[in-house]
Amino acid sequence: MISPTIMLRRPSSVYRYFAPAVVLVMVVYWYILTPARIHIATGALTSTAAQLQHMHVANYHTPGRIGQIPVGLQHTKGKPHKGHKTQRPHPIEELVGKAQTTFNNLLARQTYSLNGTAAAYRERRGRHPPPGFDLWYKYAADNNVLIVEDFWDQIYDDLQPFWGVATQQLRHDTYNFHMKISVRNGSASTTSDWFWTQTWLEMIRKVEHMLPDMDIPLNAMDEPRMVVPWEDMREVLDRAGAASGTRDTRTKETNNVVTGYQQLDPDLSKDVAEPQDIVWETAGPYWDILRRGCDPESATRQVPSVTDFHEAPPIRHNYAQAHMQRGFVVNTTLASDICHQPDIQTLNGIFIEPLTISTTKKLFPLFGGSKLSVNNEILLPAPAYWRNDARFSIAADSRANSIAWEDKVNGSFWRGVATGGRNRPDNWRGFQRHRFVAMNNATALAAQGRSHNIDKSNELAAWVAASSDCAFVDLFCDTDSKVASACPYVDPHYAVAKGRPLSEQVVYKFLPDIDGNSFSGRYLAFLRSGSVPVKATVWREWHDQRLVAWKHYVPMDTRFSDWFGIMEFFVGRGGRHGRDDLAKRIAEDGGAWAERVLRKEDMQVYVLRLLLEYARVLDEKRERMGWVDDLQ
Ligand SMILES: *[C@@H]1O[C@H](CO)[C@@H](O)[C@H](O)[C@H]1NC(C)=O
Ligand SMILES: *[C@@H]1O[C@H](CO)[C@@H](O)[C@H](O)[C@H]1NC(C)=O
Numbered sequence: 001m002i003s004p005t006i007m008l009r010r011p012s013s014v015y016r017y018f019a020p021a022v023v024l025v026m027v028v029y030w031y032i033l034t035p036a037r038i039h040i041a042t043g044a045l046t047s048t049a050a051q052l053q054h055m056h057v058a059n060y061h062t063p064g065r066i067g068q069i070p071v072g073l074q075h076t077k078g079k080p081h082k083g084h085k086t087q088r089p090h091p092i093e094e095l096v097g098k099a100q101t102t103f104n105n106l107l108a109r110q111t112y113s114l115n116g117t118a119a120a121y122r123e124r125r126g127r128h129p130p131p132g133f134d135l136w137y138k139y140a141a142d143n144n145v146l147i148v149e150d151f152w153d154q155i156y157d158d159l160q161p162f163w164g165v166a167t168q169q170l171r172h173d174t175y176n177f178h179m180k181i182s183v184r185n186g187s188a189s190t191t192s193d194w195f196w197t198q199t200w201l202e203m204i205r206k207v208e209h210m211l212p213d214m215d216i217p218l219n220a221m222d223e224p225r226m227v228v229p230w231e232d233m234r235e236v237l238d239r240a241g242a243a244s245g246t247r248d249t250r251t252k253e254t255n256n257v258v259t260g261y262q263q264l265d266p267d268l269s270k271d272v273a274e275p276q277d278i279v280w281e282t283a284g285p286y287w288d289i290l291r292r293g294c295d296p297e298s299a300t301r302q303v304p305s306v307t308d309f310h311e312a313p314p315i316r317h318n319y320a321q322a323h324m325q326r327g328f329v330v331n332t333t334l335a336s337d338i339c340h341q342p343d344i345q346t347l348n349g350i351f352i353e354p355l356t357i358s359t360t361k362k363l364f365p366l367f368g369g370s371k372l373s374v375n376n377e378i379l380l381p382a383p384a385y386w387r388n389d390a391r392f393s394i395a396a397d398s399r400a401n402s403i404a405w406e407d408k409v410n411g412s413f414w415r416g417v418a419t420g421g422r423n424r425p426d427n428w429r430g431f432q433r434h435r436f437v438a439m440n441n442a443t444a445l446a447a448q449g450r451s452h453n454i455d456k457s458n459e460l461a462a463w464v465a466a467s468s469d470c471a472f473v474d475l476f477c478d479t480d481s482k483v484a485s486a487c488p489y490v491d492p493h494y495a496v497a498k499g500r501p502l503s504e505q506v507v508y509k510f511l512p513d514i515d516g517n518s519f520s521g522r523y524l525a526f527l528r529s530g531s532v533p534v535k536a537t538v539w540r541e542w543h544d545q546r547l548v549a550w551k552h553y554v555p556m557d558t559r560f561s562d563w564f565g566i567m568e569f570f571v572g573r574g575g576r577h578g579r580d581d582l583a584k585r586i587a588e589d590g591g592a593w594a595e596r597v598l599r600k601e602d603m604q605v606y607v608l609r610l611l612l613e614y615a616r617v618l619d620e621k622r623e624r625m626g627w628v629d630d631l632q
């Protein structure tokens with residue numbers, strides 16, 4: 001093992017490339033994003049440099065962690081480390097190989113018959129499938145849906161807590177929620193004309209004839225709204241686990257199984273329990289609301305909340321270690337979990353200052369399109385994926401759909417609005433889109449490098465200029481100005497570029513996908529585009545279990561410290577060739593998979609499964625309900 005101190009004294013070929021990049025990344029965060037130009041002018045450069053050096057050591061070169069350096073530049077192809085006889089493959093090659101295995105294992109669990117699917121269900125869920133499972137299966141088969149029981153894991157994570165809540169309470173809470181879709185007598189309706197609600201109604205209407213009666217409360221805000229304290233959730237889950245007997249009775253018992261659903265009155269006000277009002281918190285800090293959803297032992301509960309977002313946020317790679325492997329994301333579920341990474345409270349607009357806060361501690365069924373790891377919403381496919389808006393999809397007849405990989409531009413492209421939350425003069429520096437655009441600004445990189453005497457900064461800047469084109473199309477400024485470009489506090493740092501339709505964006509091979517106010521609605525279009533989505537997100541969505549990172553898309557840490565490493569690996573740098581072949585394969589595999597398992601039909605089948613399960617959990621007789629025709 002090469003010791004960090006030796007590396008610092010005697011730069012190896014590895015370090016020669018790696019160090020300037022690390023320092024430059026730090027410079028971007030520390031300098032471009034700090035209000036500290038004035039420091040430099042007044043001679044505080046040395047202390048800034050000392051701080052950089054400090055962070056450099058603290059965050060990148062902790063002894064024993066050299067193999068997990070967060071920028072992938074050290075693994076130069078064809079240049080074995082001194083003293084190592086055989087070279088370990090580049091970390092991305094390892095991750096791509098591992099993803100193929102994960103994907104093969106997933107496919108190996110595919111089922112092809114009702115009986116086989118029911119057996120896989122009992123095996124994975126530990127209870128009988130819900131009544132109507134045969135209809136669900138037929139609907140899925142008729143729609144040529146690929147069935148792997150894992151694909152519906154999210155449903156069970158989302159619904160499990162409600163087995164610990166009394167059914168009468170659930171019926172009450174869902175019936176009384178102001179924004180809802182109701183199903184009665186096989187027909188879905190709503191009193192709301194909000195376009196998201198209307199979109200969800202359209203989705204649910206596709207399967208309404210197979211649905212039992214239920215009320216479906218909807219969250220029509222961008223932000224998720226429910227964070228049950230971890231301690232309360234623990235109790236609810238204990239009750240839920242205890243509720244329905246042993247696994248054996250739940251999967252083997254065939255006598256006394258109730259095979260139909262309750263019917264609900266159109267008006268439930270007689271049936272329901274005492275009103276229990278939902279209290280909405282409308283004031284932040286939002287991080288304090290969110291972190292109550294974490295285990296008290298977790299880093300996020302232990303590390304104090306940040307209240308001052310004035311300075312550029314420090315990047316703490318030690319908190320990313322758990323979900324990274326040799327500098328790149330290895331576990332995307334964990335990467336989007338906020339409980340082990342308290343530093344991300346300063347790295348994403350949703351944590352710094354969301355547009356709207358309206359959150360409750362109370363557990364009741366609330367459906368939404370995306371959520372954070374600590375939220376308790378039930379996920380539906382987001383309206384953005386259902387509607388054919390130009391903002392979120394490319395028309396089927398567009399020529400953009402048929403551009404060959406070889407004809408695409410060898411580089412990355414991003415355009416978007418400076419969303420993420422409410423950016424202000426004293427908090428914008430940590431916003432994810434601001435950070436990402438700044439990192440890809442070659443002009444700024446070159447200027448900062450020069451002023452810090454960083455060797456090779458021009459090379460990095462030139463490479464970024466050649467391989468990346470990222471800009472805001474609207475600064476989403478916190479002023480009354482109606483002119484998009486007039487935003488005094490960020491104008492010196494960002495230019496406003498012309499927007500480009502998705503059909504022009506997909507001309508580029510690499511499409512970074514950066515969260516906005518919540519999840520990024522263009523993700524599905526990116527997956528289908530024939531280009532490679534490079535996705536950094538803290539959001540959970542309905543489709544997470546059916547997409548395999550490094551097989552169908554490239555995952556990126558929310559700190560973006562792997563970004564240059566990812567691009568260097570795929571496009572090449574400084575005369576070294578990139579793995580264009582692997583990028584092409586990911587683009588093709590992701591596109592084909594999206595056509596196979598992310599179609600509207602797949603969403604419909606997800607919604608039908610979800611709502612059958614949901615109706616069971618609302619049902620008085622839920623513990624005895626099931627579909628057991630295959631066992632009789
Ligand atoms: C459902 O059908 C029953 C009987 O056909 C009828 O009494 C009831 O009003 C209907 N409910 C709704 C919500 O239409
Ligand atoms: C990813 O992390 C989660 C949460 O810690 C864990 O349950 C899961 O097994 C991990 N997945 C893999 C593939 O290691």
Ligand SMILES: *[C@@H]1O[C@H](CO)[C@@H](O)[C@H](O)[C@H]1NC(C)=O
Nearest residue numbers: 441443444471492493494495
């Ligand atoms: C890049 O940074 C410079 C300042 O360093 C700024 O003037 C320019 O507008 C930025 N470009 C973009 C595309 O944001």
Ligand SMILES: *[C@@H]1O[C@H](CO)[C@@H](O)[C@H](O)[C@H]1NC(C)=O
Nearest residue numbers: 410466467571572573574575
């Ligand atoms: C792609 O772009 C990068 C960066 O400009 C360059 O180093 C590489 O040689 C290019 N690859 C191809 C195949 O053109």
Ligand SMILES: *[C@@H]1O[C@H](CO)[C@@H](O)[C@H](O)[C@H]1NC(C)=O
Nearest residue numbers: 113114115116629630631632
């Ligand atoms: C499914 O199970 C039922 C009941 O055991 C049986 O009659 C039927 O033949 C099975 N179907 C298939 C396709 O295995």
